[in-house]
Amino acid sequence: MAETLTIRLEQRDRETLEAAARHNGVGLSAFIRDIAEAEAQRIRNAEIRAEGEKVVSYLLHHPEARAEIELYGTPIDEAE
Numbered sequence: 001m002a003e004t005l006t007i008r009l010e011q012r013d014r015e016t017l018e019a020a021a022r023h024n025g026v027g028l029s030a031f032i033r034d035i036a037e038a039e040a041q042r043i044r045n046a047e048i049r050a051e052g053e054k055v056v057s058y059l060l061h062h063p064e065a066r067a068e069i070e071l072y073g074t075p076i077d078e079a080e
Contacts, residue, residue, distance in 0.1 A: 007032075 009017070021031035058076075059065050 005036075 017031060018028050024031060026034070037061045059069065
């Protein structure tokens, strides 16, 4: 079960979010939870991409690493 998070919103912001939630046919809590979960996923994906970019950068700047990749190749799925 997820933990509870309490937030304070300005009245204007709350009214805006409540209207958007009603428009989407959900309650305010569900609407905000969906937004927060989507943002958390976006952040995780950005972190994964950043790590991948570090690997690519390393390979571009270190010929010995590129040679090792070329030597061992790309892993093949065992199911194939």
